Amino acid sequence: METTPLRDLNATLQAQAEATNQTAWEIVNPKGSHAIAVGLDAEIEVTVKGSTGYYCGGMNKLATINVHGSVGPGVAENMMSGTVIIDGDASQYAGATGHGGTLIIKGNASSRCGISMKGIDIIVHGNVGHMSAFMAQSGNLVVCGDAGDALGDSIYEARLFVRGSVKSLGADCIEKEMRPEHVALLTDLLERGGCDAKPEEFKRYGSARQLYNFNIDNAY
């Protein structure tokens, strides 16, 4: 990244066709740059050797992106499919609005992790900050550590699994029973995320479905 302009880098990665032979790419000296490896649309593997700034791996489709460092705000924002793995910590709104794919954060994620998630699976080995899974619509958020204030505020159908403490639950978010299908789902998520935590150690949280828009009489 010290020698290659960001636009050239992203254009090269975005130009990789589905059947490309060159499937492994390495980005060195990222130096906290923004928007690294965004908008990828092929089954390639991209390794980033160092920490990045805003929006790394945004809008990802199919690609596997592994960051050997920490990431700034908005990692894997609006991801559609593929896998993004962060070895360090993630800043605010990791995986925001993600429609699909898997985001694995091996350190901690800060505030608003998984805000408005729409089908993405997010697995955090450490803690998440306040307002995580705010307005989460679908998908799964797994937190092996603790969650901050107002977890799952105004949540819809996403499932939240937290192993540690939850500082507080947001509006309309409640603890729910862990049925066998949830244990099976969580077992798979933990395996995909490379976590050695046991599913029985987690509690599940979701929507109480009591807010205004869950009442059919309020529908137009």
Place this chain on the structure above:
Amino acid sequence: MCGIVGLFLKDSALEPRLGSMLTDMLITMTDRGPDSAGIAIYGTEDPAISKLTVQSDTPDQAFASLEADLSAELGSKVHMRHKDTHAVLHIPRGHLTAARTALAAINPDIRVMSSGDTVEIYKEVGLPKDVADRFDLRSMSGTHGIGHTRMATESMVTTMGAHPFNTGPDQCLVHNGSLSNHNRLRRKLQREGIHIETENDTEVGAAYLTWRMQKGATLGEALESSLNDLDGFFTFLVGTKDGFGVVRDPIACKPAVMAETDQYVAFGSEYRALVNLPGIEQARVWEPEPATVYFWSHANSSAPTEKAA
């Protein structure tokens, strides 16, 4: 959007390089704030003097006889260093208040950027690189410093709207964010007799801290109460004679990254600002928690990461 940087040195061997390291960090934050830039730098203390940093839009005229005029008014020798639109006045220790009164009488158009024993504040309109060049910030040495690149949202792009803001002797504030109750708070503080010069929201934040400390609060207590009394978004970095402090509002949408090694504690709005610091690959890098006041102080070197209040 604005950019904030700060550097607190633990290793005195780095002190001659403080200005150049901080300037690099500041310039990296140009795209967060290209309107204006400023820096507060804390130099080595000379127990015989205090410093006033002053600014004028017509410096050649305003500073021509200032050294002599102020010396005559105070009855003791004042030394002046002229740097572009700014000048640093070395005032015999104990005469700072008298010097400010005398300065206002000599030329009311000269603005005081900072006052204290070790702090010097330089700020101007323009790209951070150009501002740094004008004041030759790279050549400055010191123990710690903070800087700001401004993208104005709440008030005019002027020298007085640039950060840092001097909040008291050797104290200053830089801000990323926007305060939403600054008009009401400005009126309240003005009724309390606090001097506020501009329509800028951060100046109100700075004046608020000054007022709380005049009422007997410590800086840590003033920052704690700012969490209740200031409405809006803020990441504040506060410089003091001994170190610096950080506080973020409870929502914490304005970014902040810290890095700590055996040699320094560094603050940046983004990690990009920190990437060229020595040993950054091995540094502990983290984000300060929302609604939590942090302090690093040379006064208590055995516990450099003490948490205030």
